[in-house]
Amino acid sequence: MKNAKYLILRRVVQASILFLFFAGNYYSWIVLKGDLSQSLLFGKIPLSDPYAVLQMFTAGAAISTDLLVGSAIIILFYGVLGGRAFCSWVCPVNIITDAANWTRRKLGFDMVGKRTPISRSVRYWVIVISLVISYFLGIAAFEFISPISMVHRGIIFGMGFGWATIAVLYLFDLFVLKNGWCGHICPLGASYSIIGKFRLLKVKHDSDVCTGCMRCKVVCPESQVLHMIDKESLPVLSGECTNCGRCIDVCEDNALGFFLKIQNSKKGEIDNEEDK
Ligand code: SF4
Ligand code: SF4
Structure with missing residues (x-):
């Protein structure tokens, strides 16, 4: 294995964010308070999950300015820069x-x-169904049953039922369906796929140095996005890429790397800053 740089970095970021939420609750630190649906950064900057806000809106709830501003900040951050990085980094x-x-x-x-056995598009239908249910029941439907909220709140406020959620998710992905939850069902991840479709930070593949070992496809949680491997020098365009960097970590041929798409030139070339 080439290295585990991005894997380690992601775990550090995930653990740090969880700790800040925990400290916000237990020690009243003001850095990050709330949960993944709605939080306050430094006691001033609202952050809201756009999909949760959309469910609340569909359910008929009044949407406050804080929720709107919080959603706009998140859409701007992931839409312009990070893509579906929420999934792999948060x-x-x-x-x-x-x-x-x-x-x-x-x-x-x-x-x-x-x-x-099931299509990865199911997650987009889960978004539609959750919005229809929210409309008819007058509640933010997915928020009500979200295993993400259960695990997150469990870590911050005390596990309890959270352990059962962790066990079910693990066993489902292990025995029932590979990448079952995140890669097929989770509507929150799907919403970030849509938001991050035109992100600037992408993975790029260089077919000139690729030896076709397929290590990247083995570790990629969304291996369908790496359809160009061993074929063409193309960036990963699909919004389903989580920008986790695992493919870059395991590539021993330096055929993959993050790049920041600044602009497309007339010839369709990509001006970029590479980080291999
Ligand atoms: S797909 Fe859903 S559960 Fe999986 S990492 Fe993304 S938001 Fe979290
Ligand atoms: S293509 Fe690479 S960065 Fe994107 S999800 Fe797959 S392993 Fe992660």
Whole structure:
């Protein structure tokens, strides 16, 4: 393995954010208070999950200025820069599903190119269904049953039922469906795929140095986004890429790297700052 730079960085960021939420609750630190749906940064800057706000709006709730501003900040950050980075750099469920993925590989459950029995588009239908239910029941439907909130609140306010949620997610991804929750069902991850479609930070593939070892596809939680591997020099355009950097970590040929898309020139070339 080349290195684990991005994996370690992600875990540090995830743990730090969780700790700041925890400290906001237990020690009244003002850095980050609230939860993943709605929080306050430095006691002043509102941050809101746009998908949660959309459910509240559909349910008929009054949307405060703070919620609107908070959503706009999040959409701007992930839409312009990070893409679906929320999933791999912030969401605590990612640690569980990555662990299930790792276990699958160790147990030899995985085969590259093996088709999964259900479409990865199901998650977009879950968004639609949750909004319809929110409309008819007058509640933010997914927020009500979200395993992400259960795990996150469990870590911050005390586990309790959170352990059962962790076990179910892990066992589901391990035995039932590879990347089952994050890669097929989770509507929150799907909402960030939509928001991050035109992000500036992307992974780029250089086919001139790629040896086609497929290590990247084995570790990628959304391997369909790496369709260009061993074929063309193209960036990963799909919003389903979580910008986790795992493919870059495991590539021993330096064929993958993050780049910041500044602008497209007339010839369609990409001006970028590379980080391999
Ligand atoms: S897909 Fe959902 S549960 Fe998975 S990391 Fe993204 S937001 Fe979290
Ligand atoms: S393409 Fe790379 S950065 Fe994107 S999800 Fe797959 S492993 Fe992560």
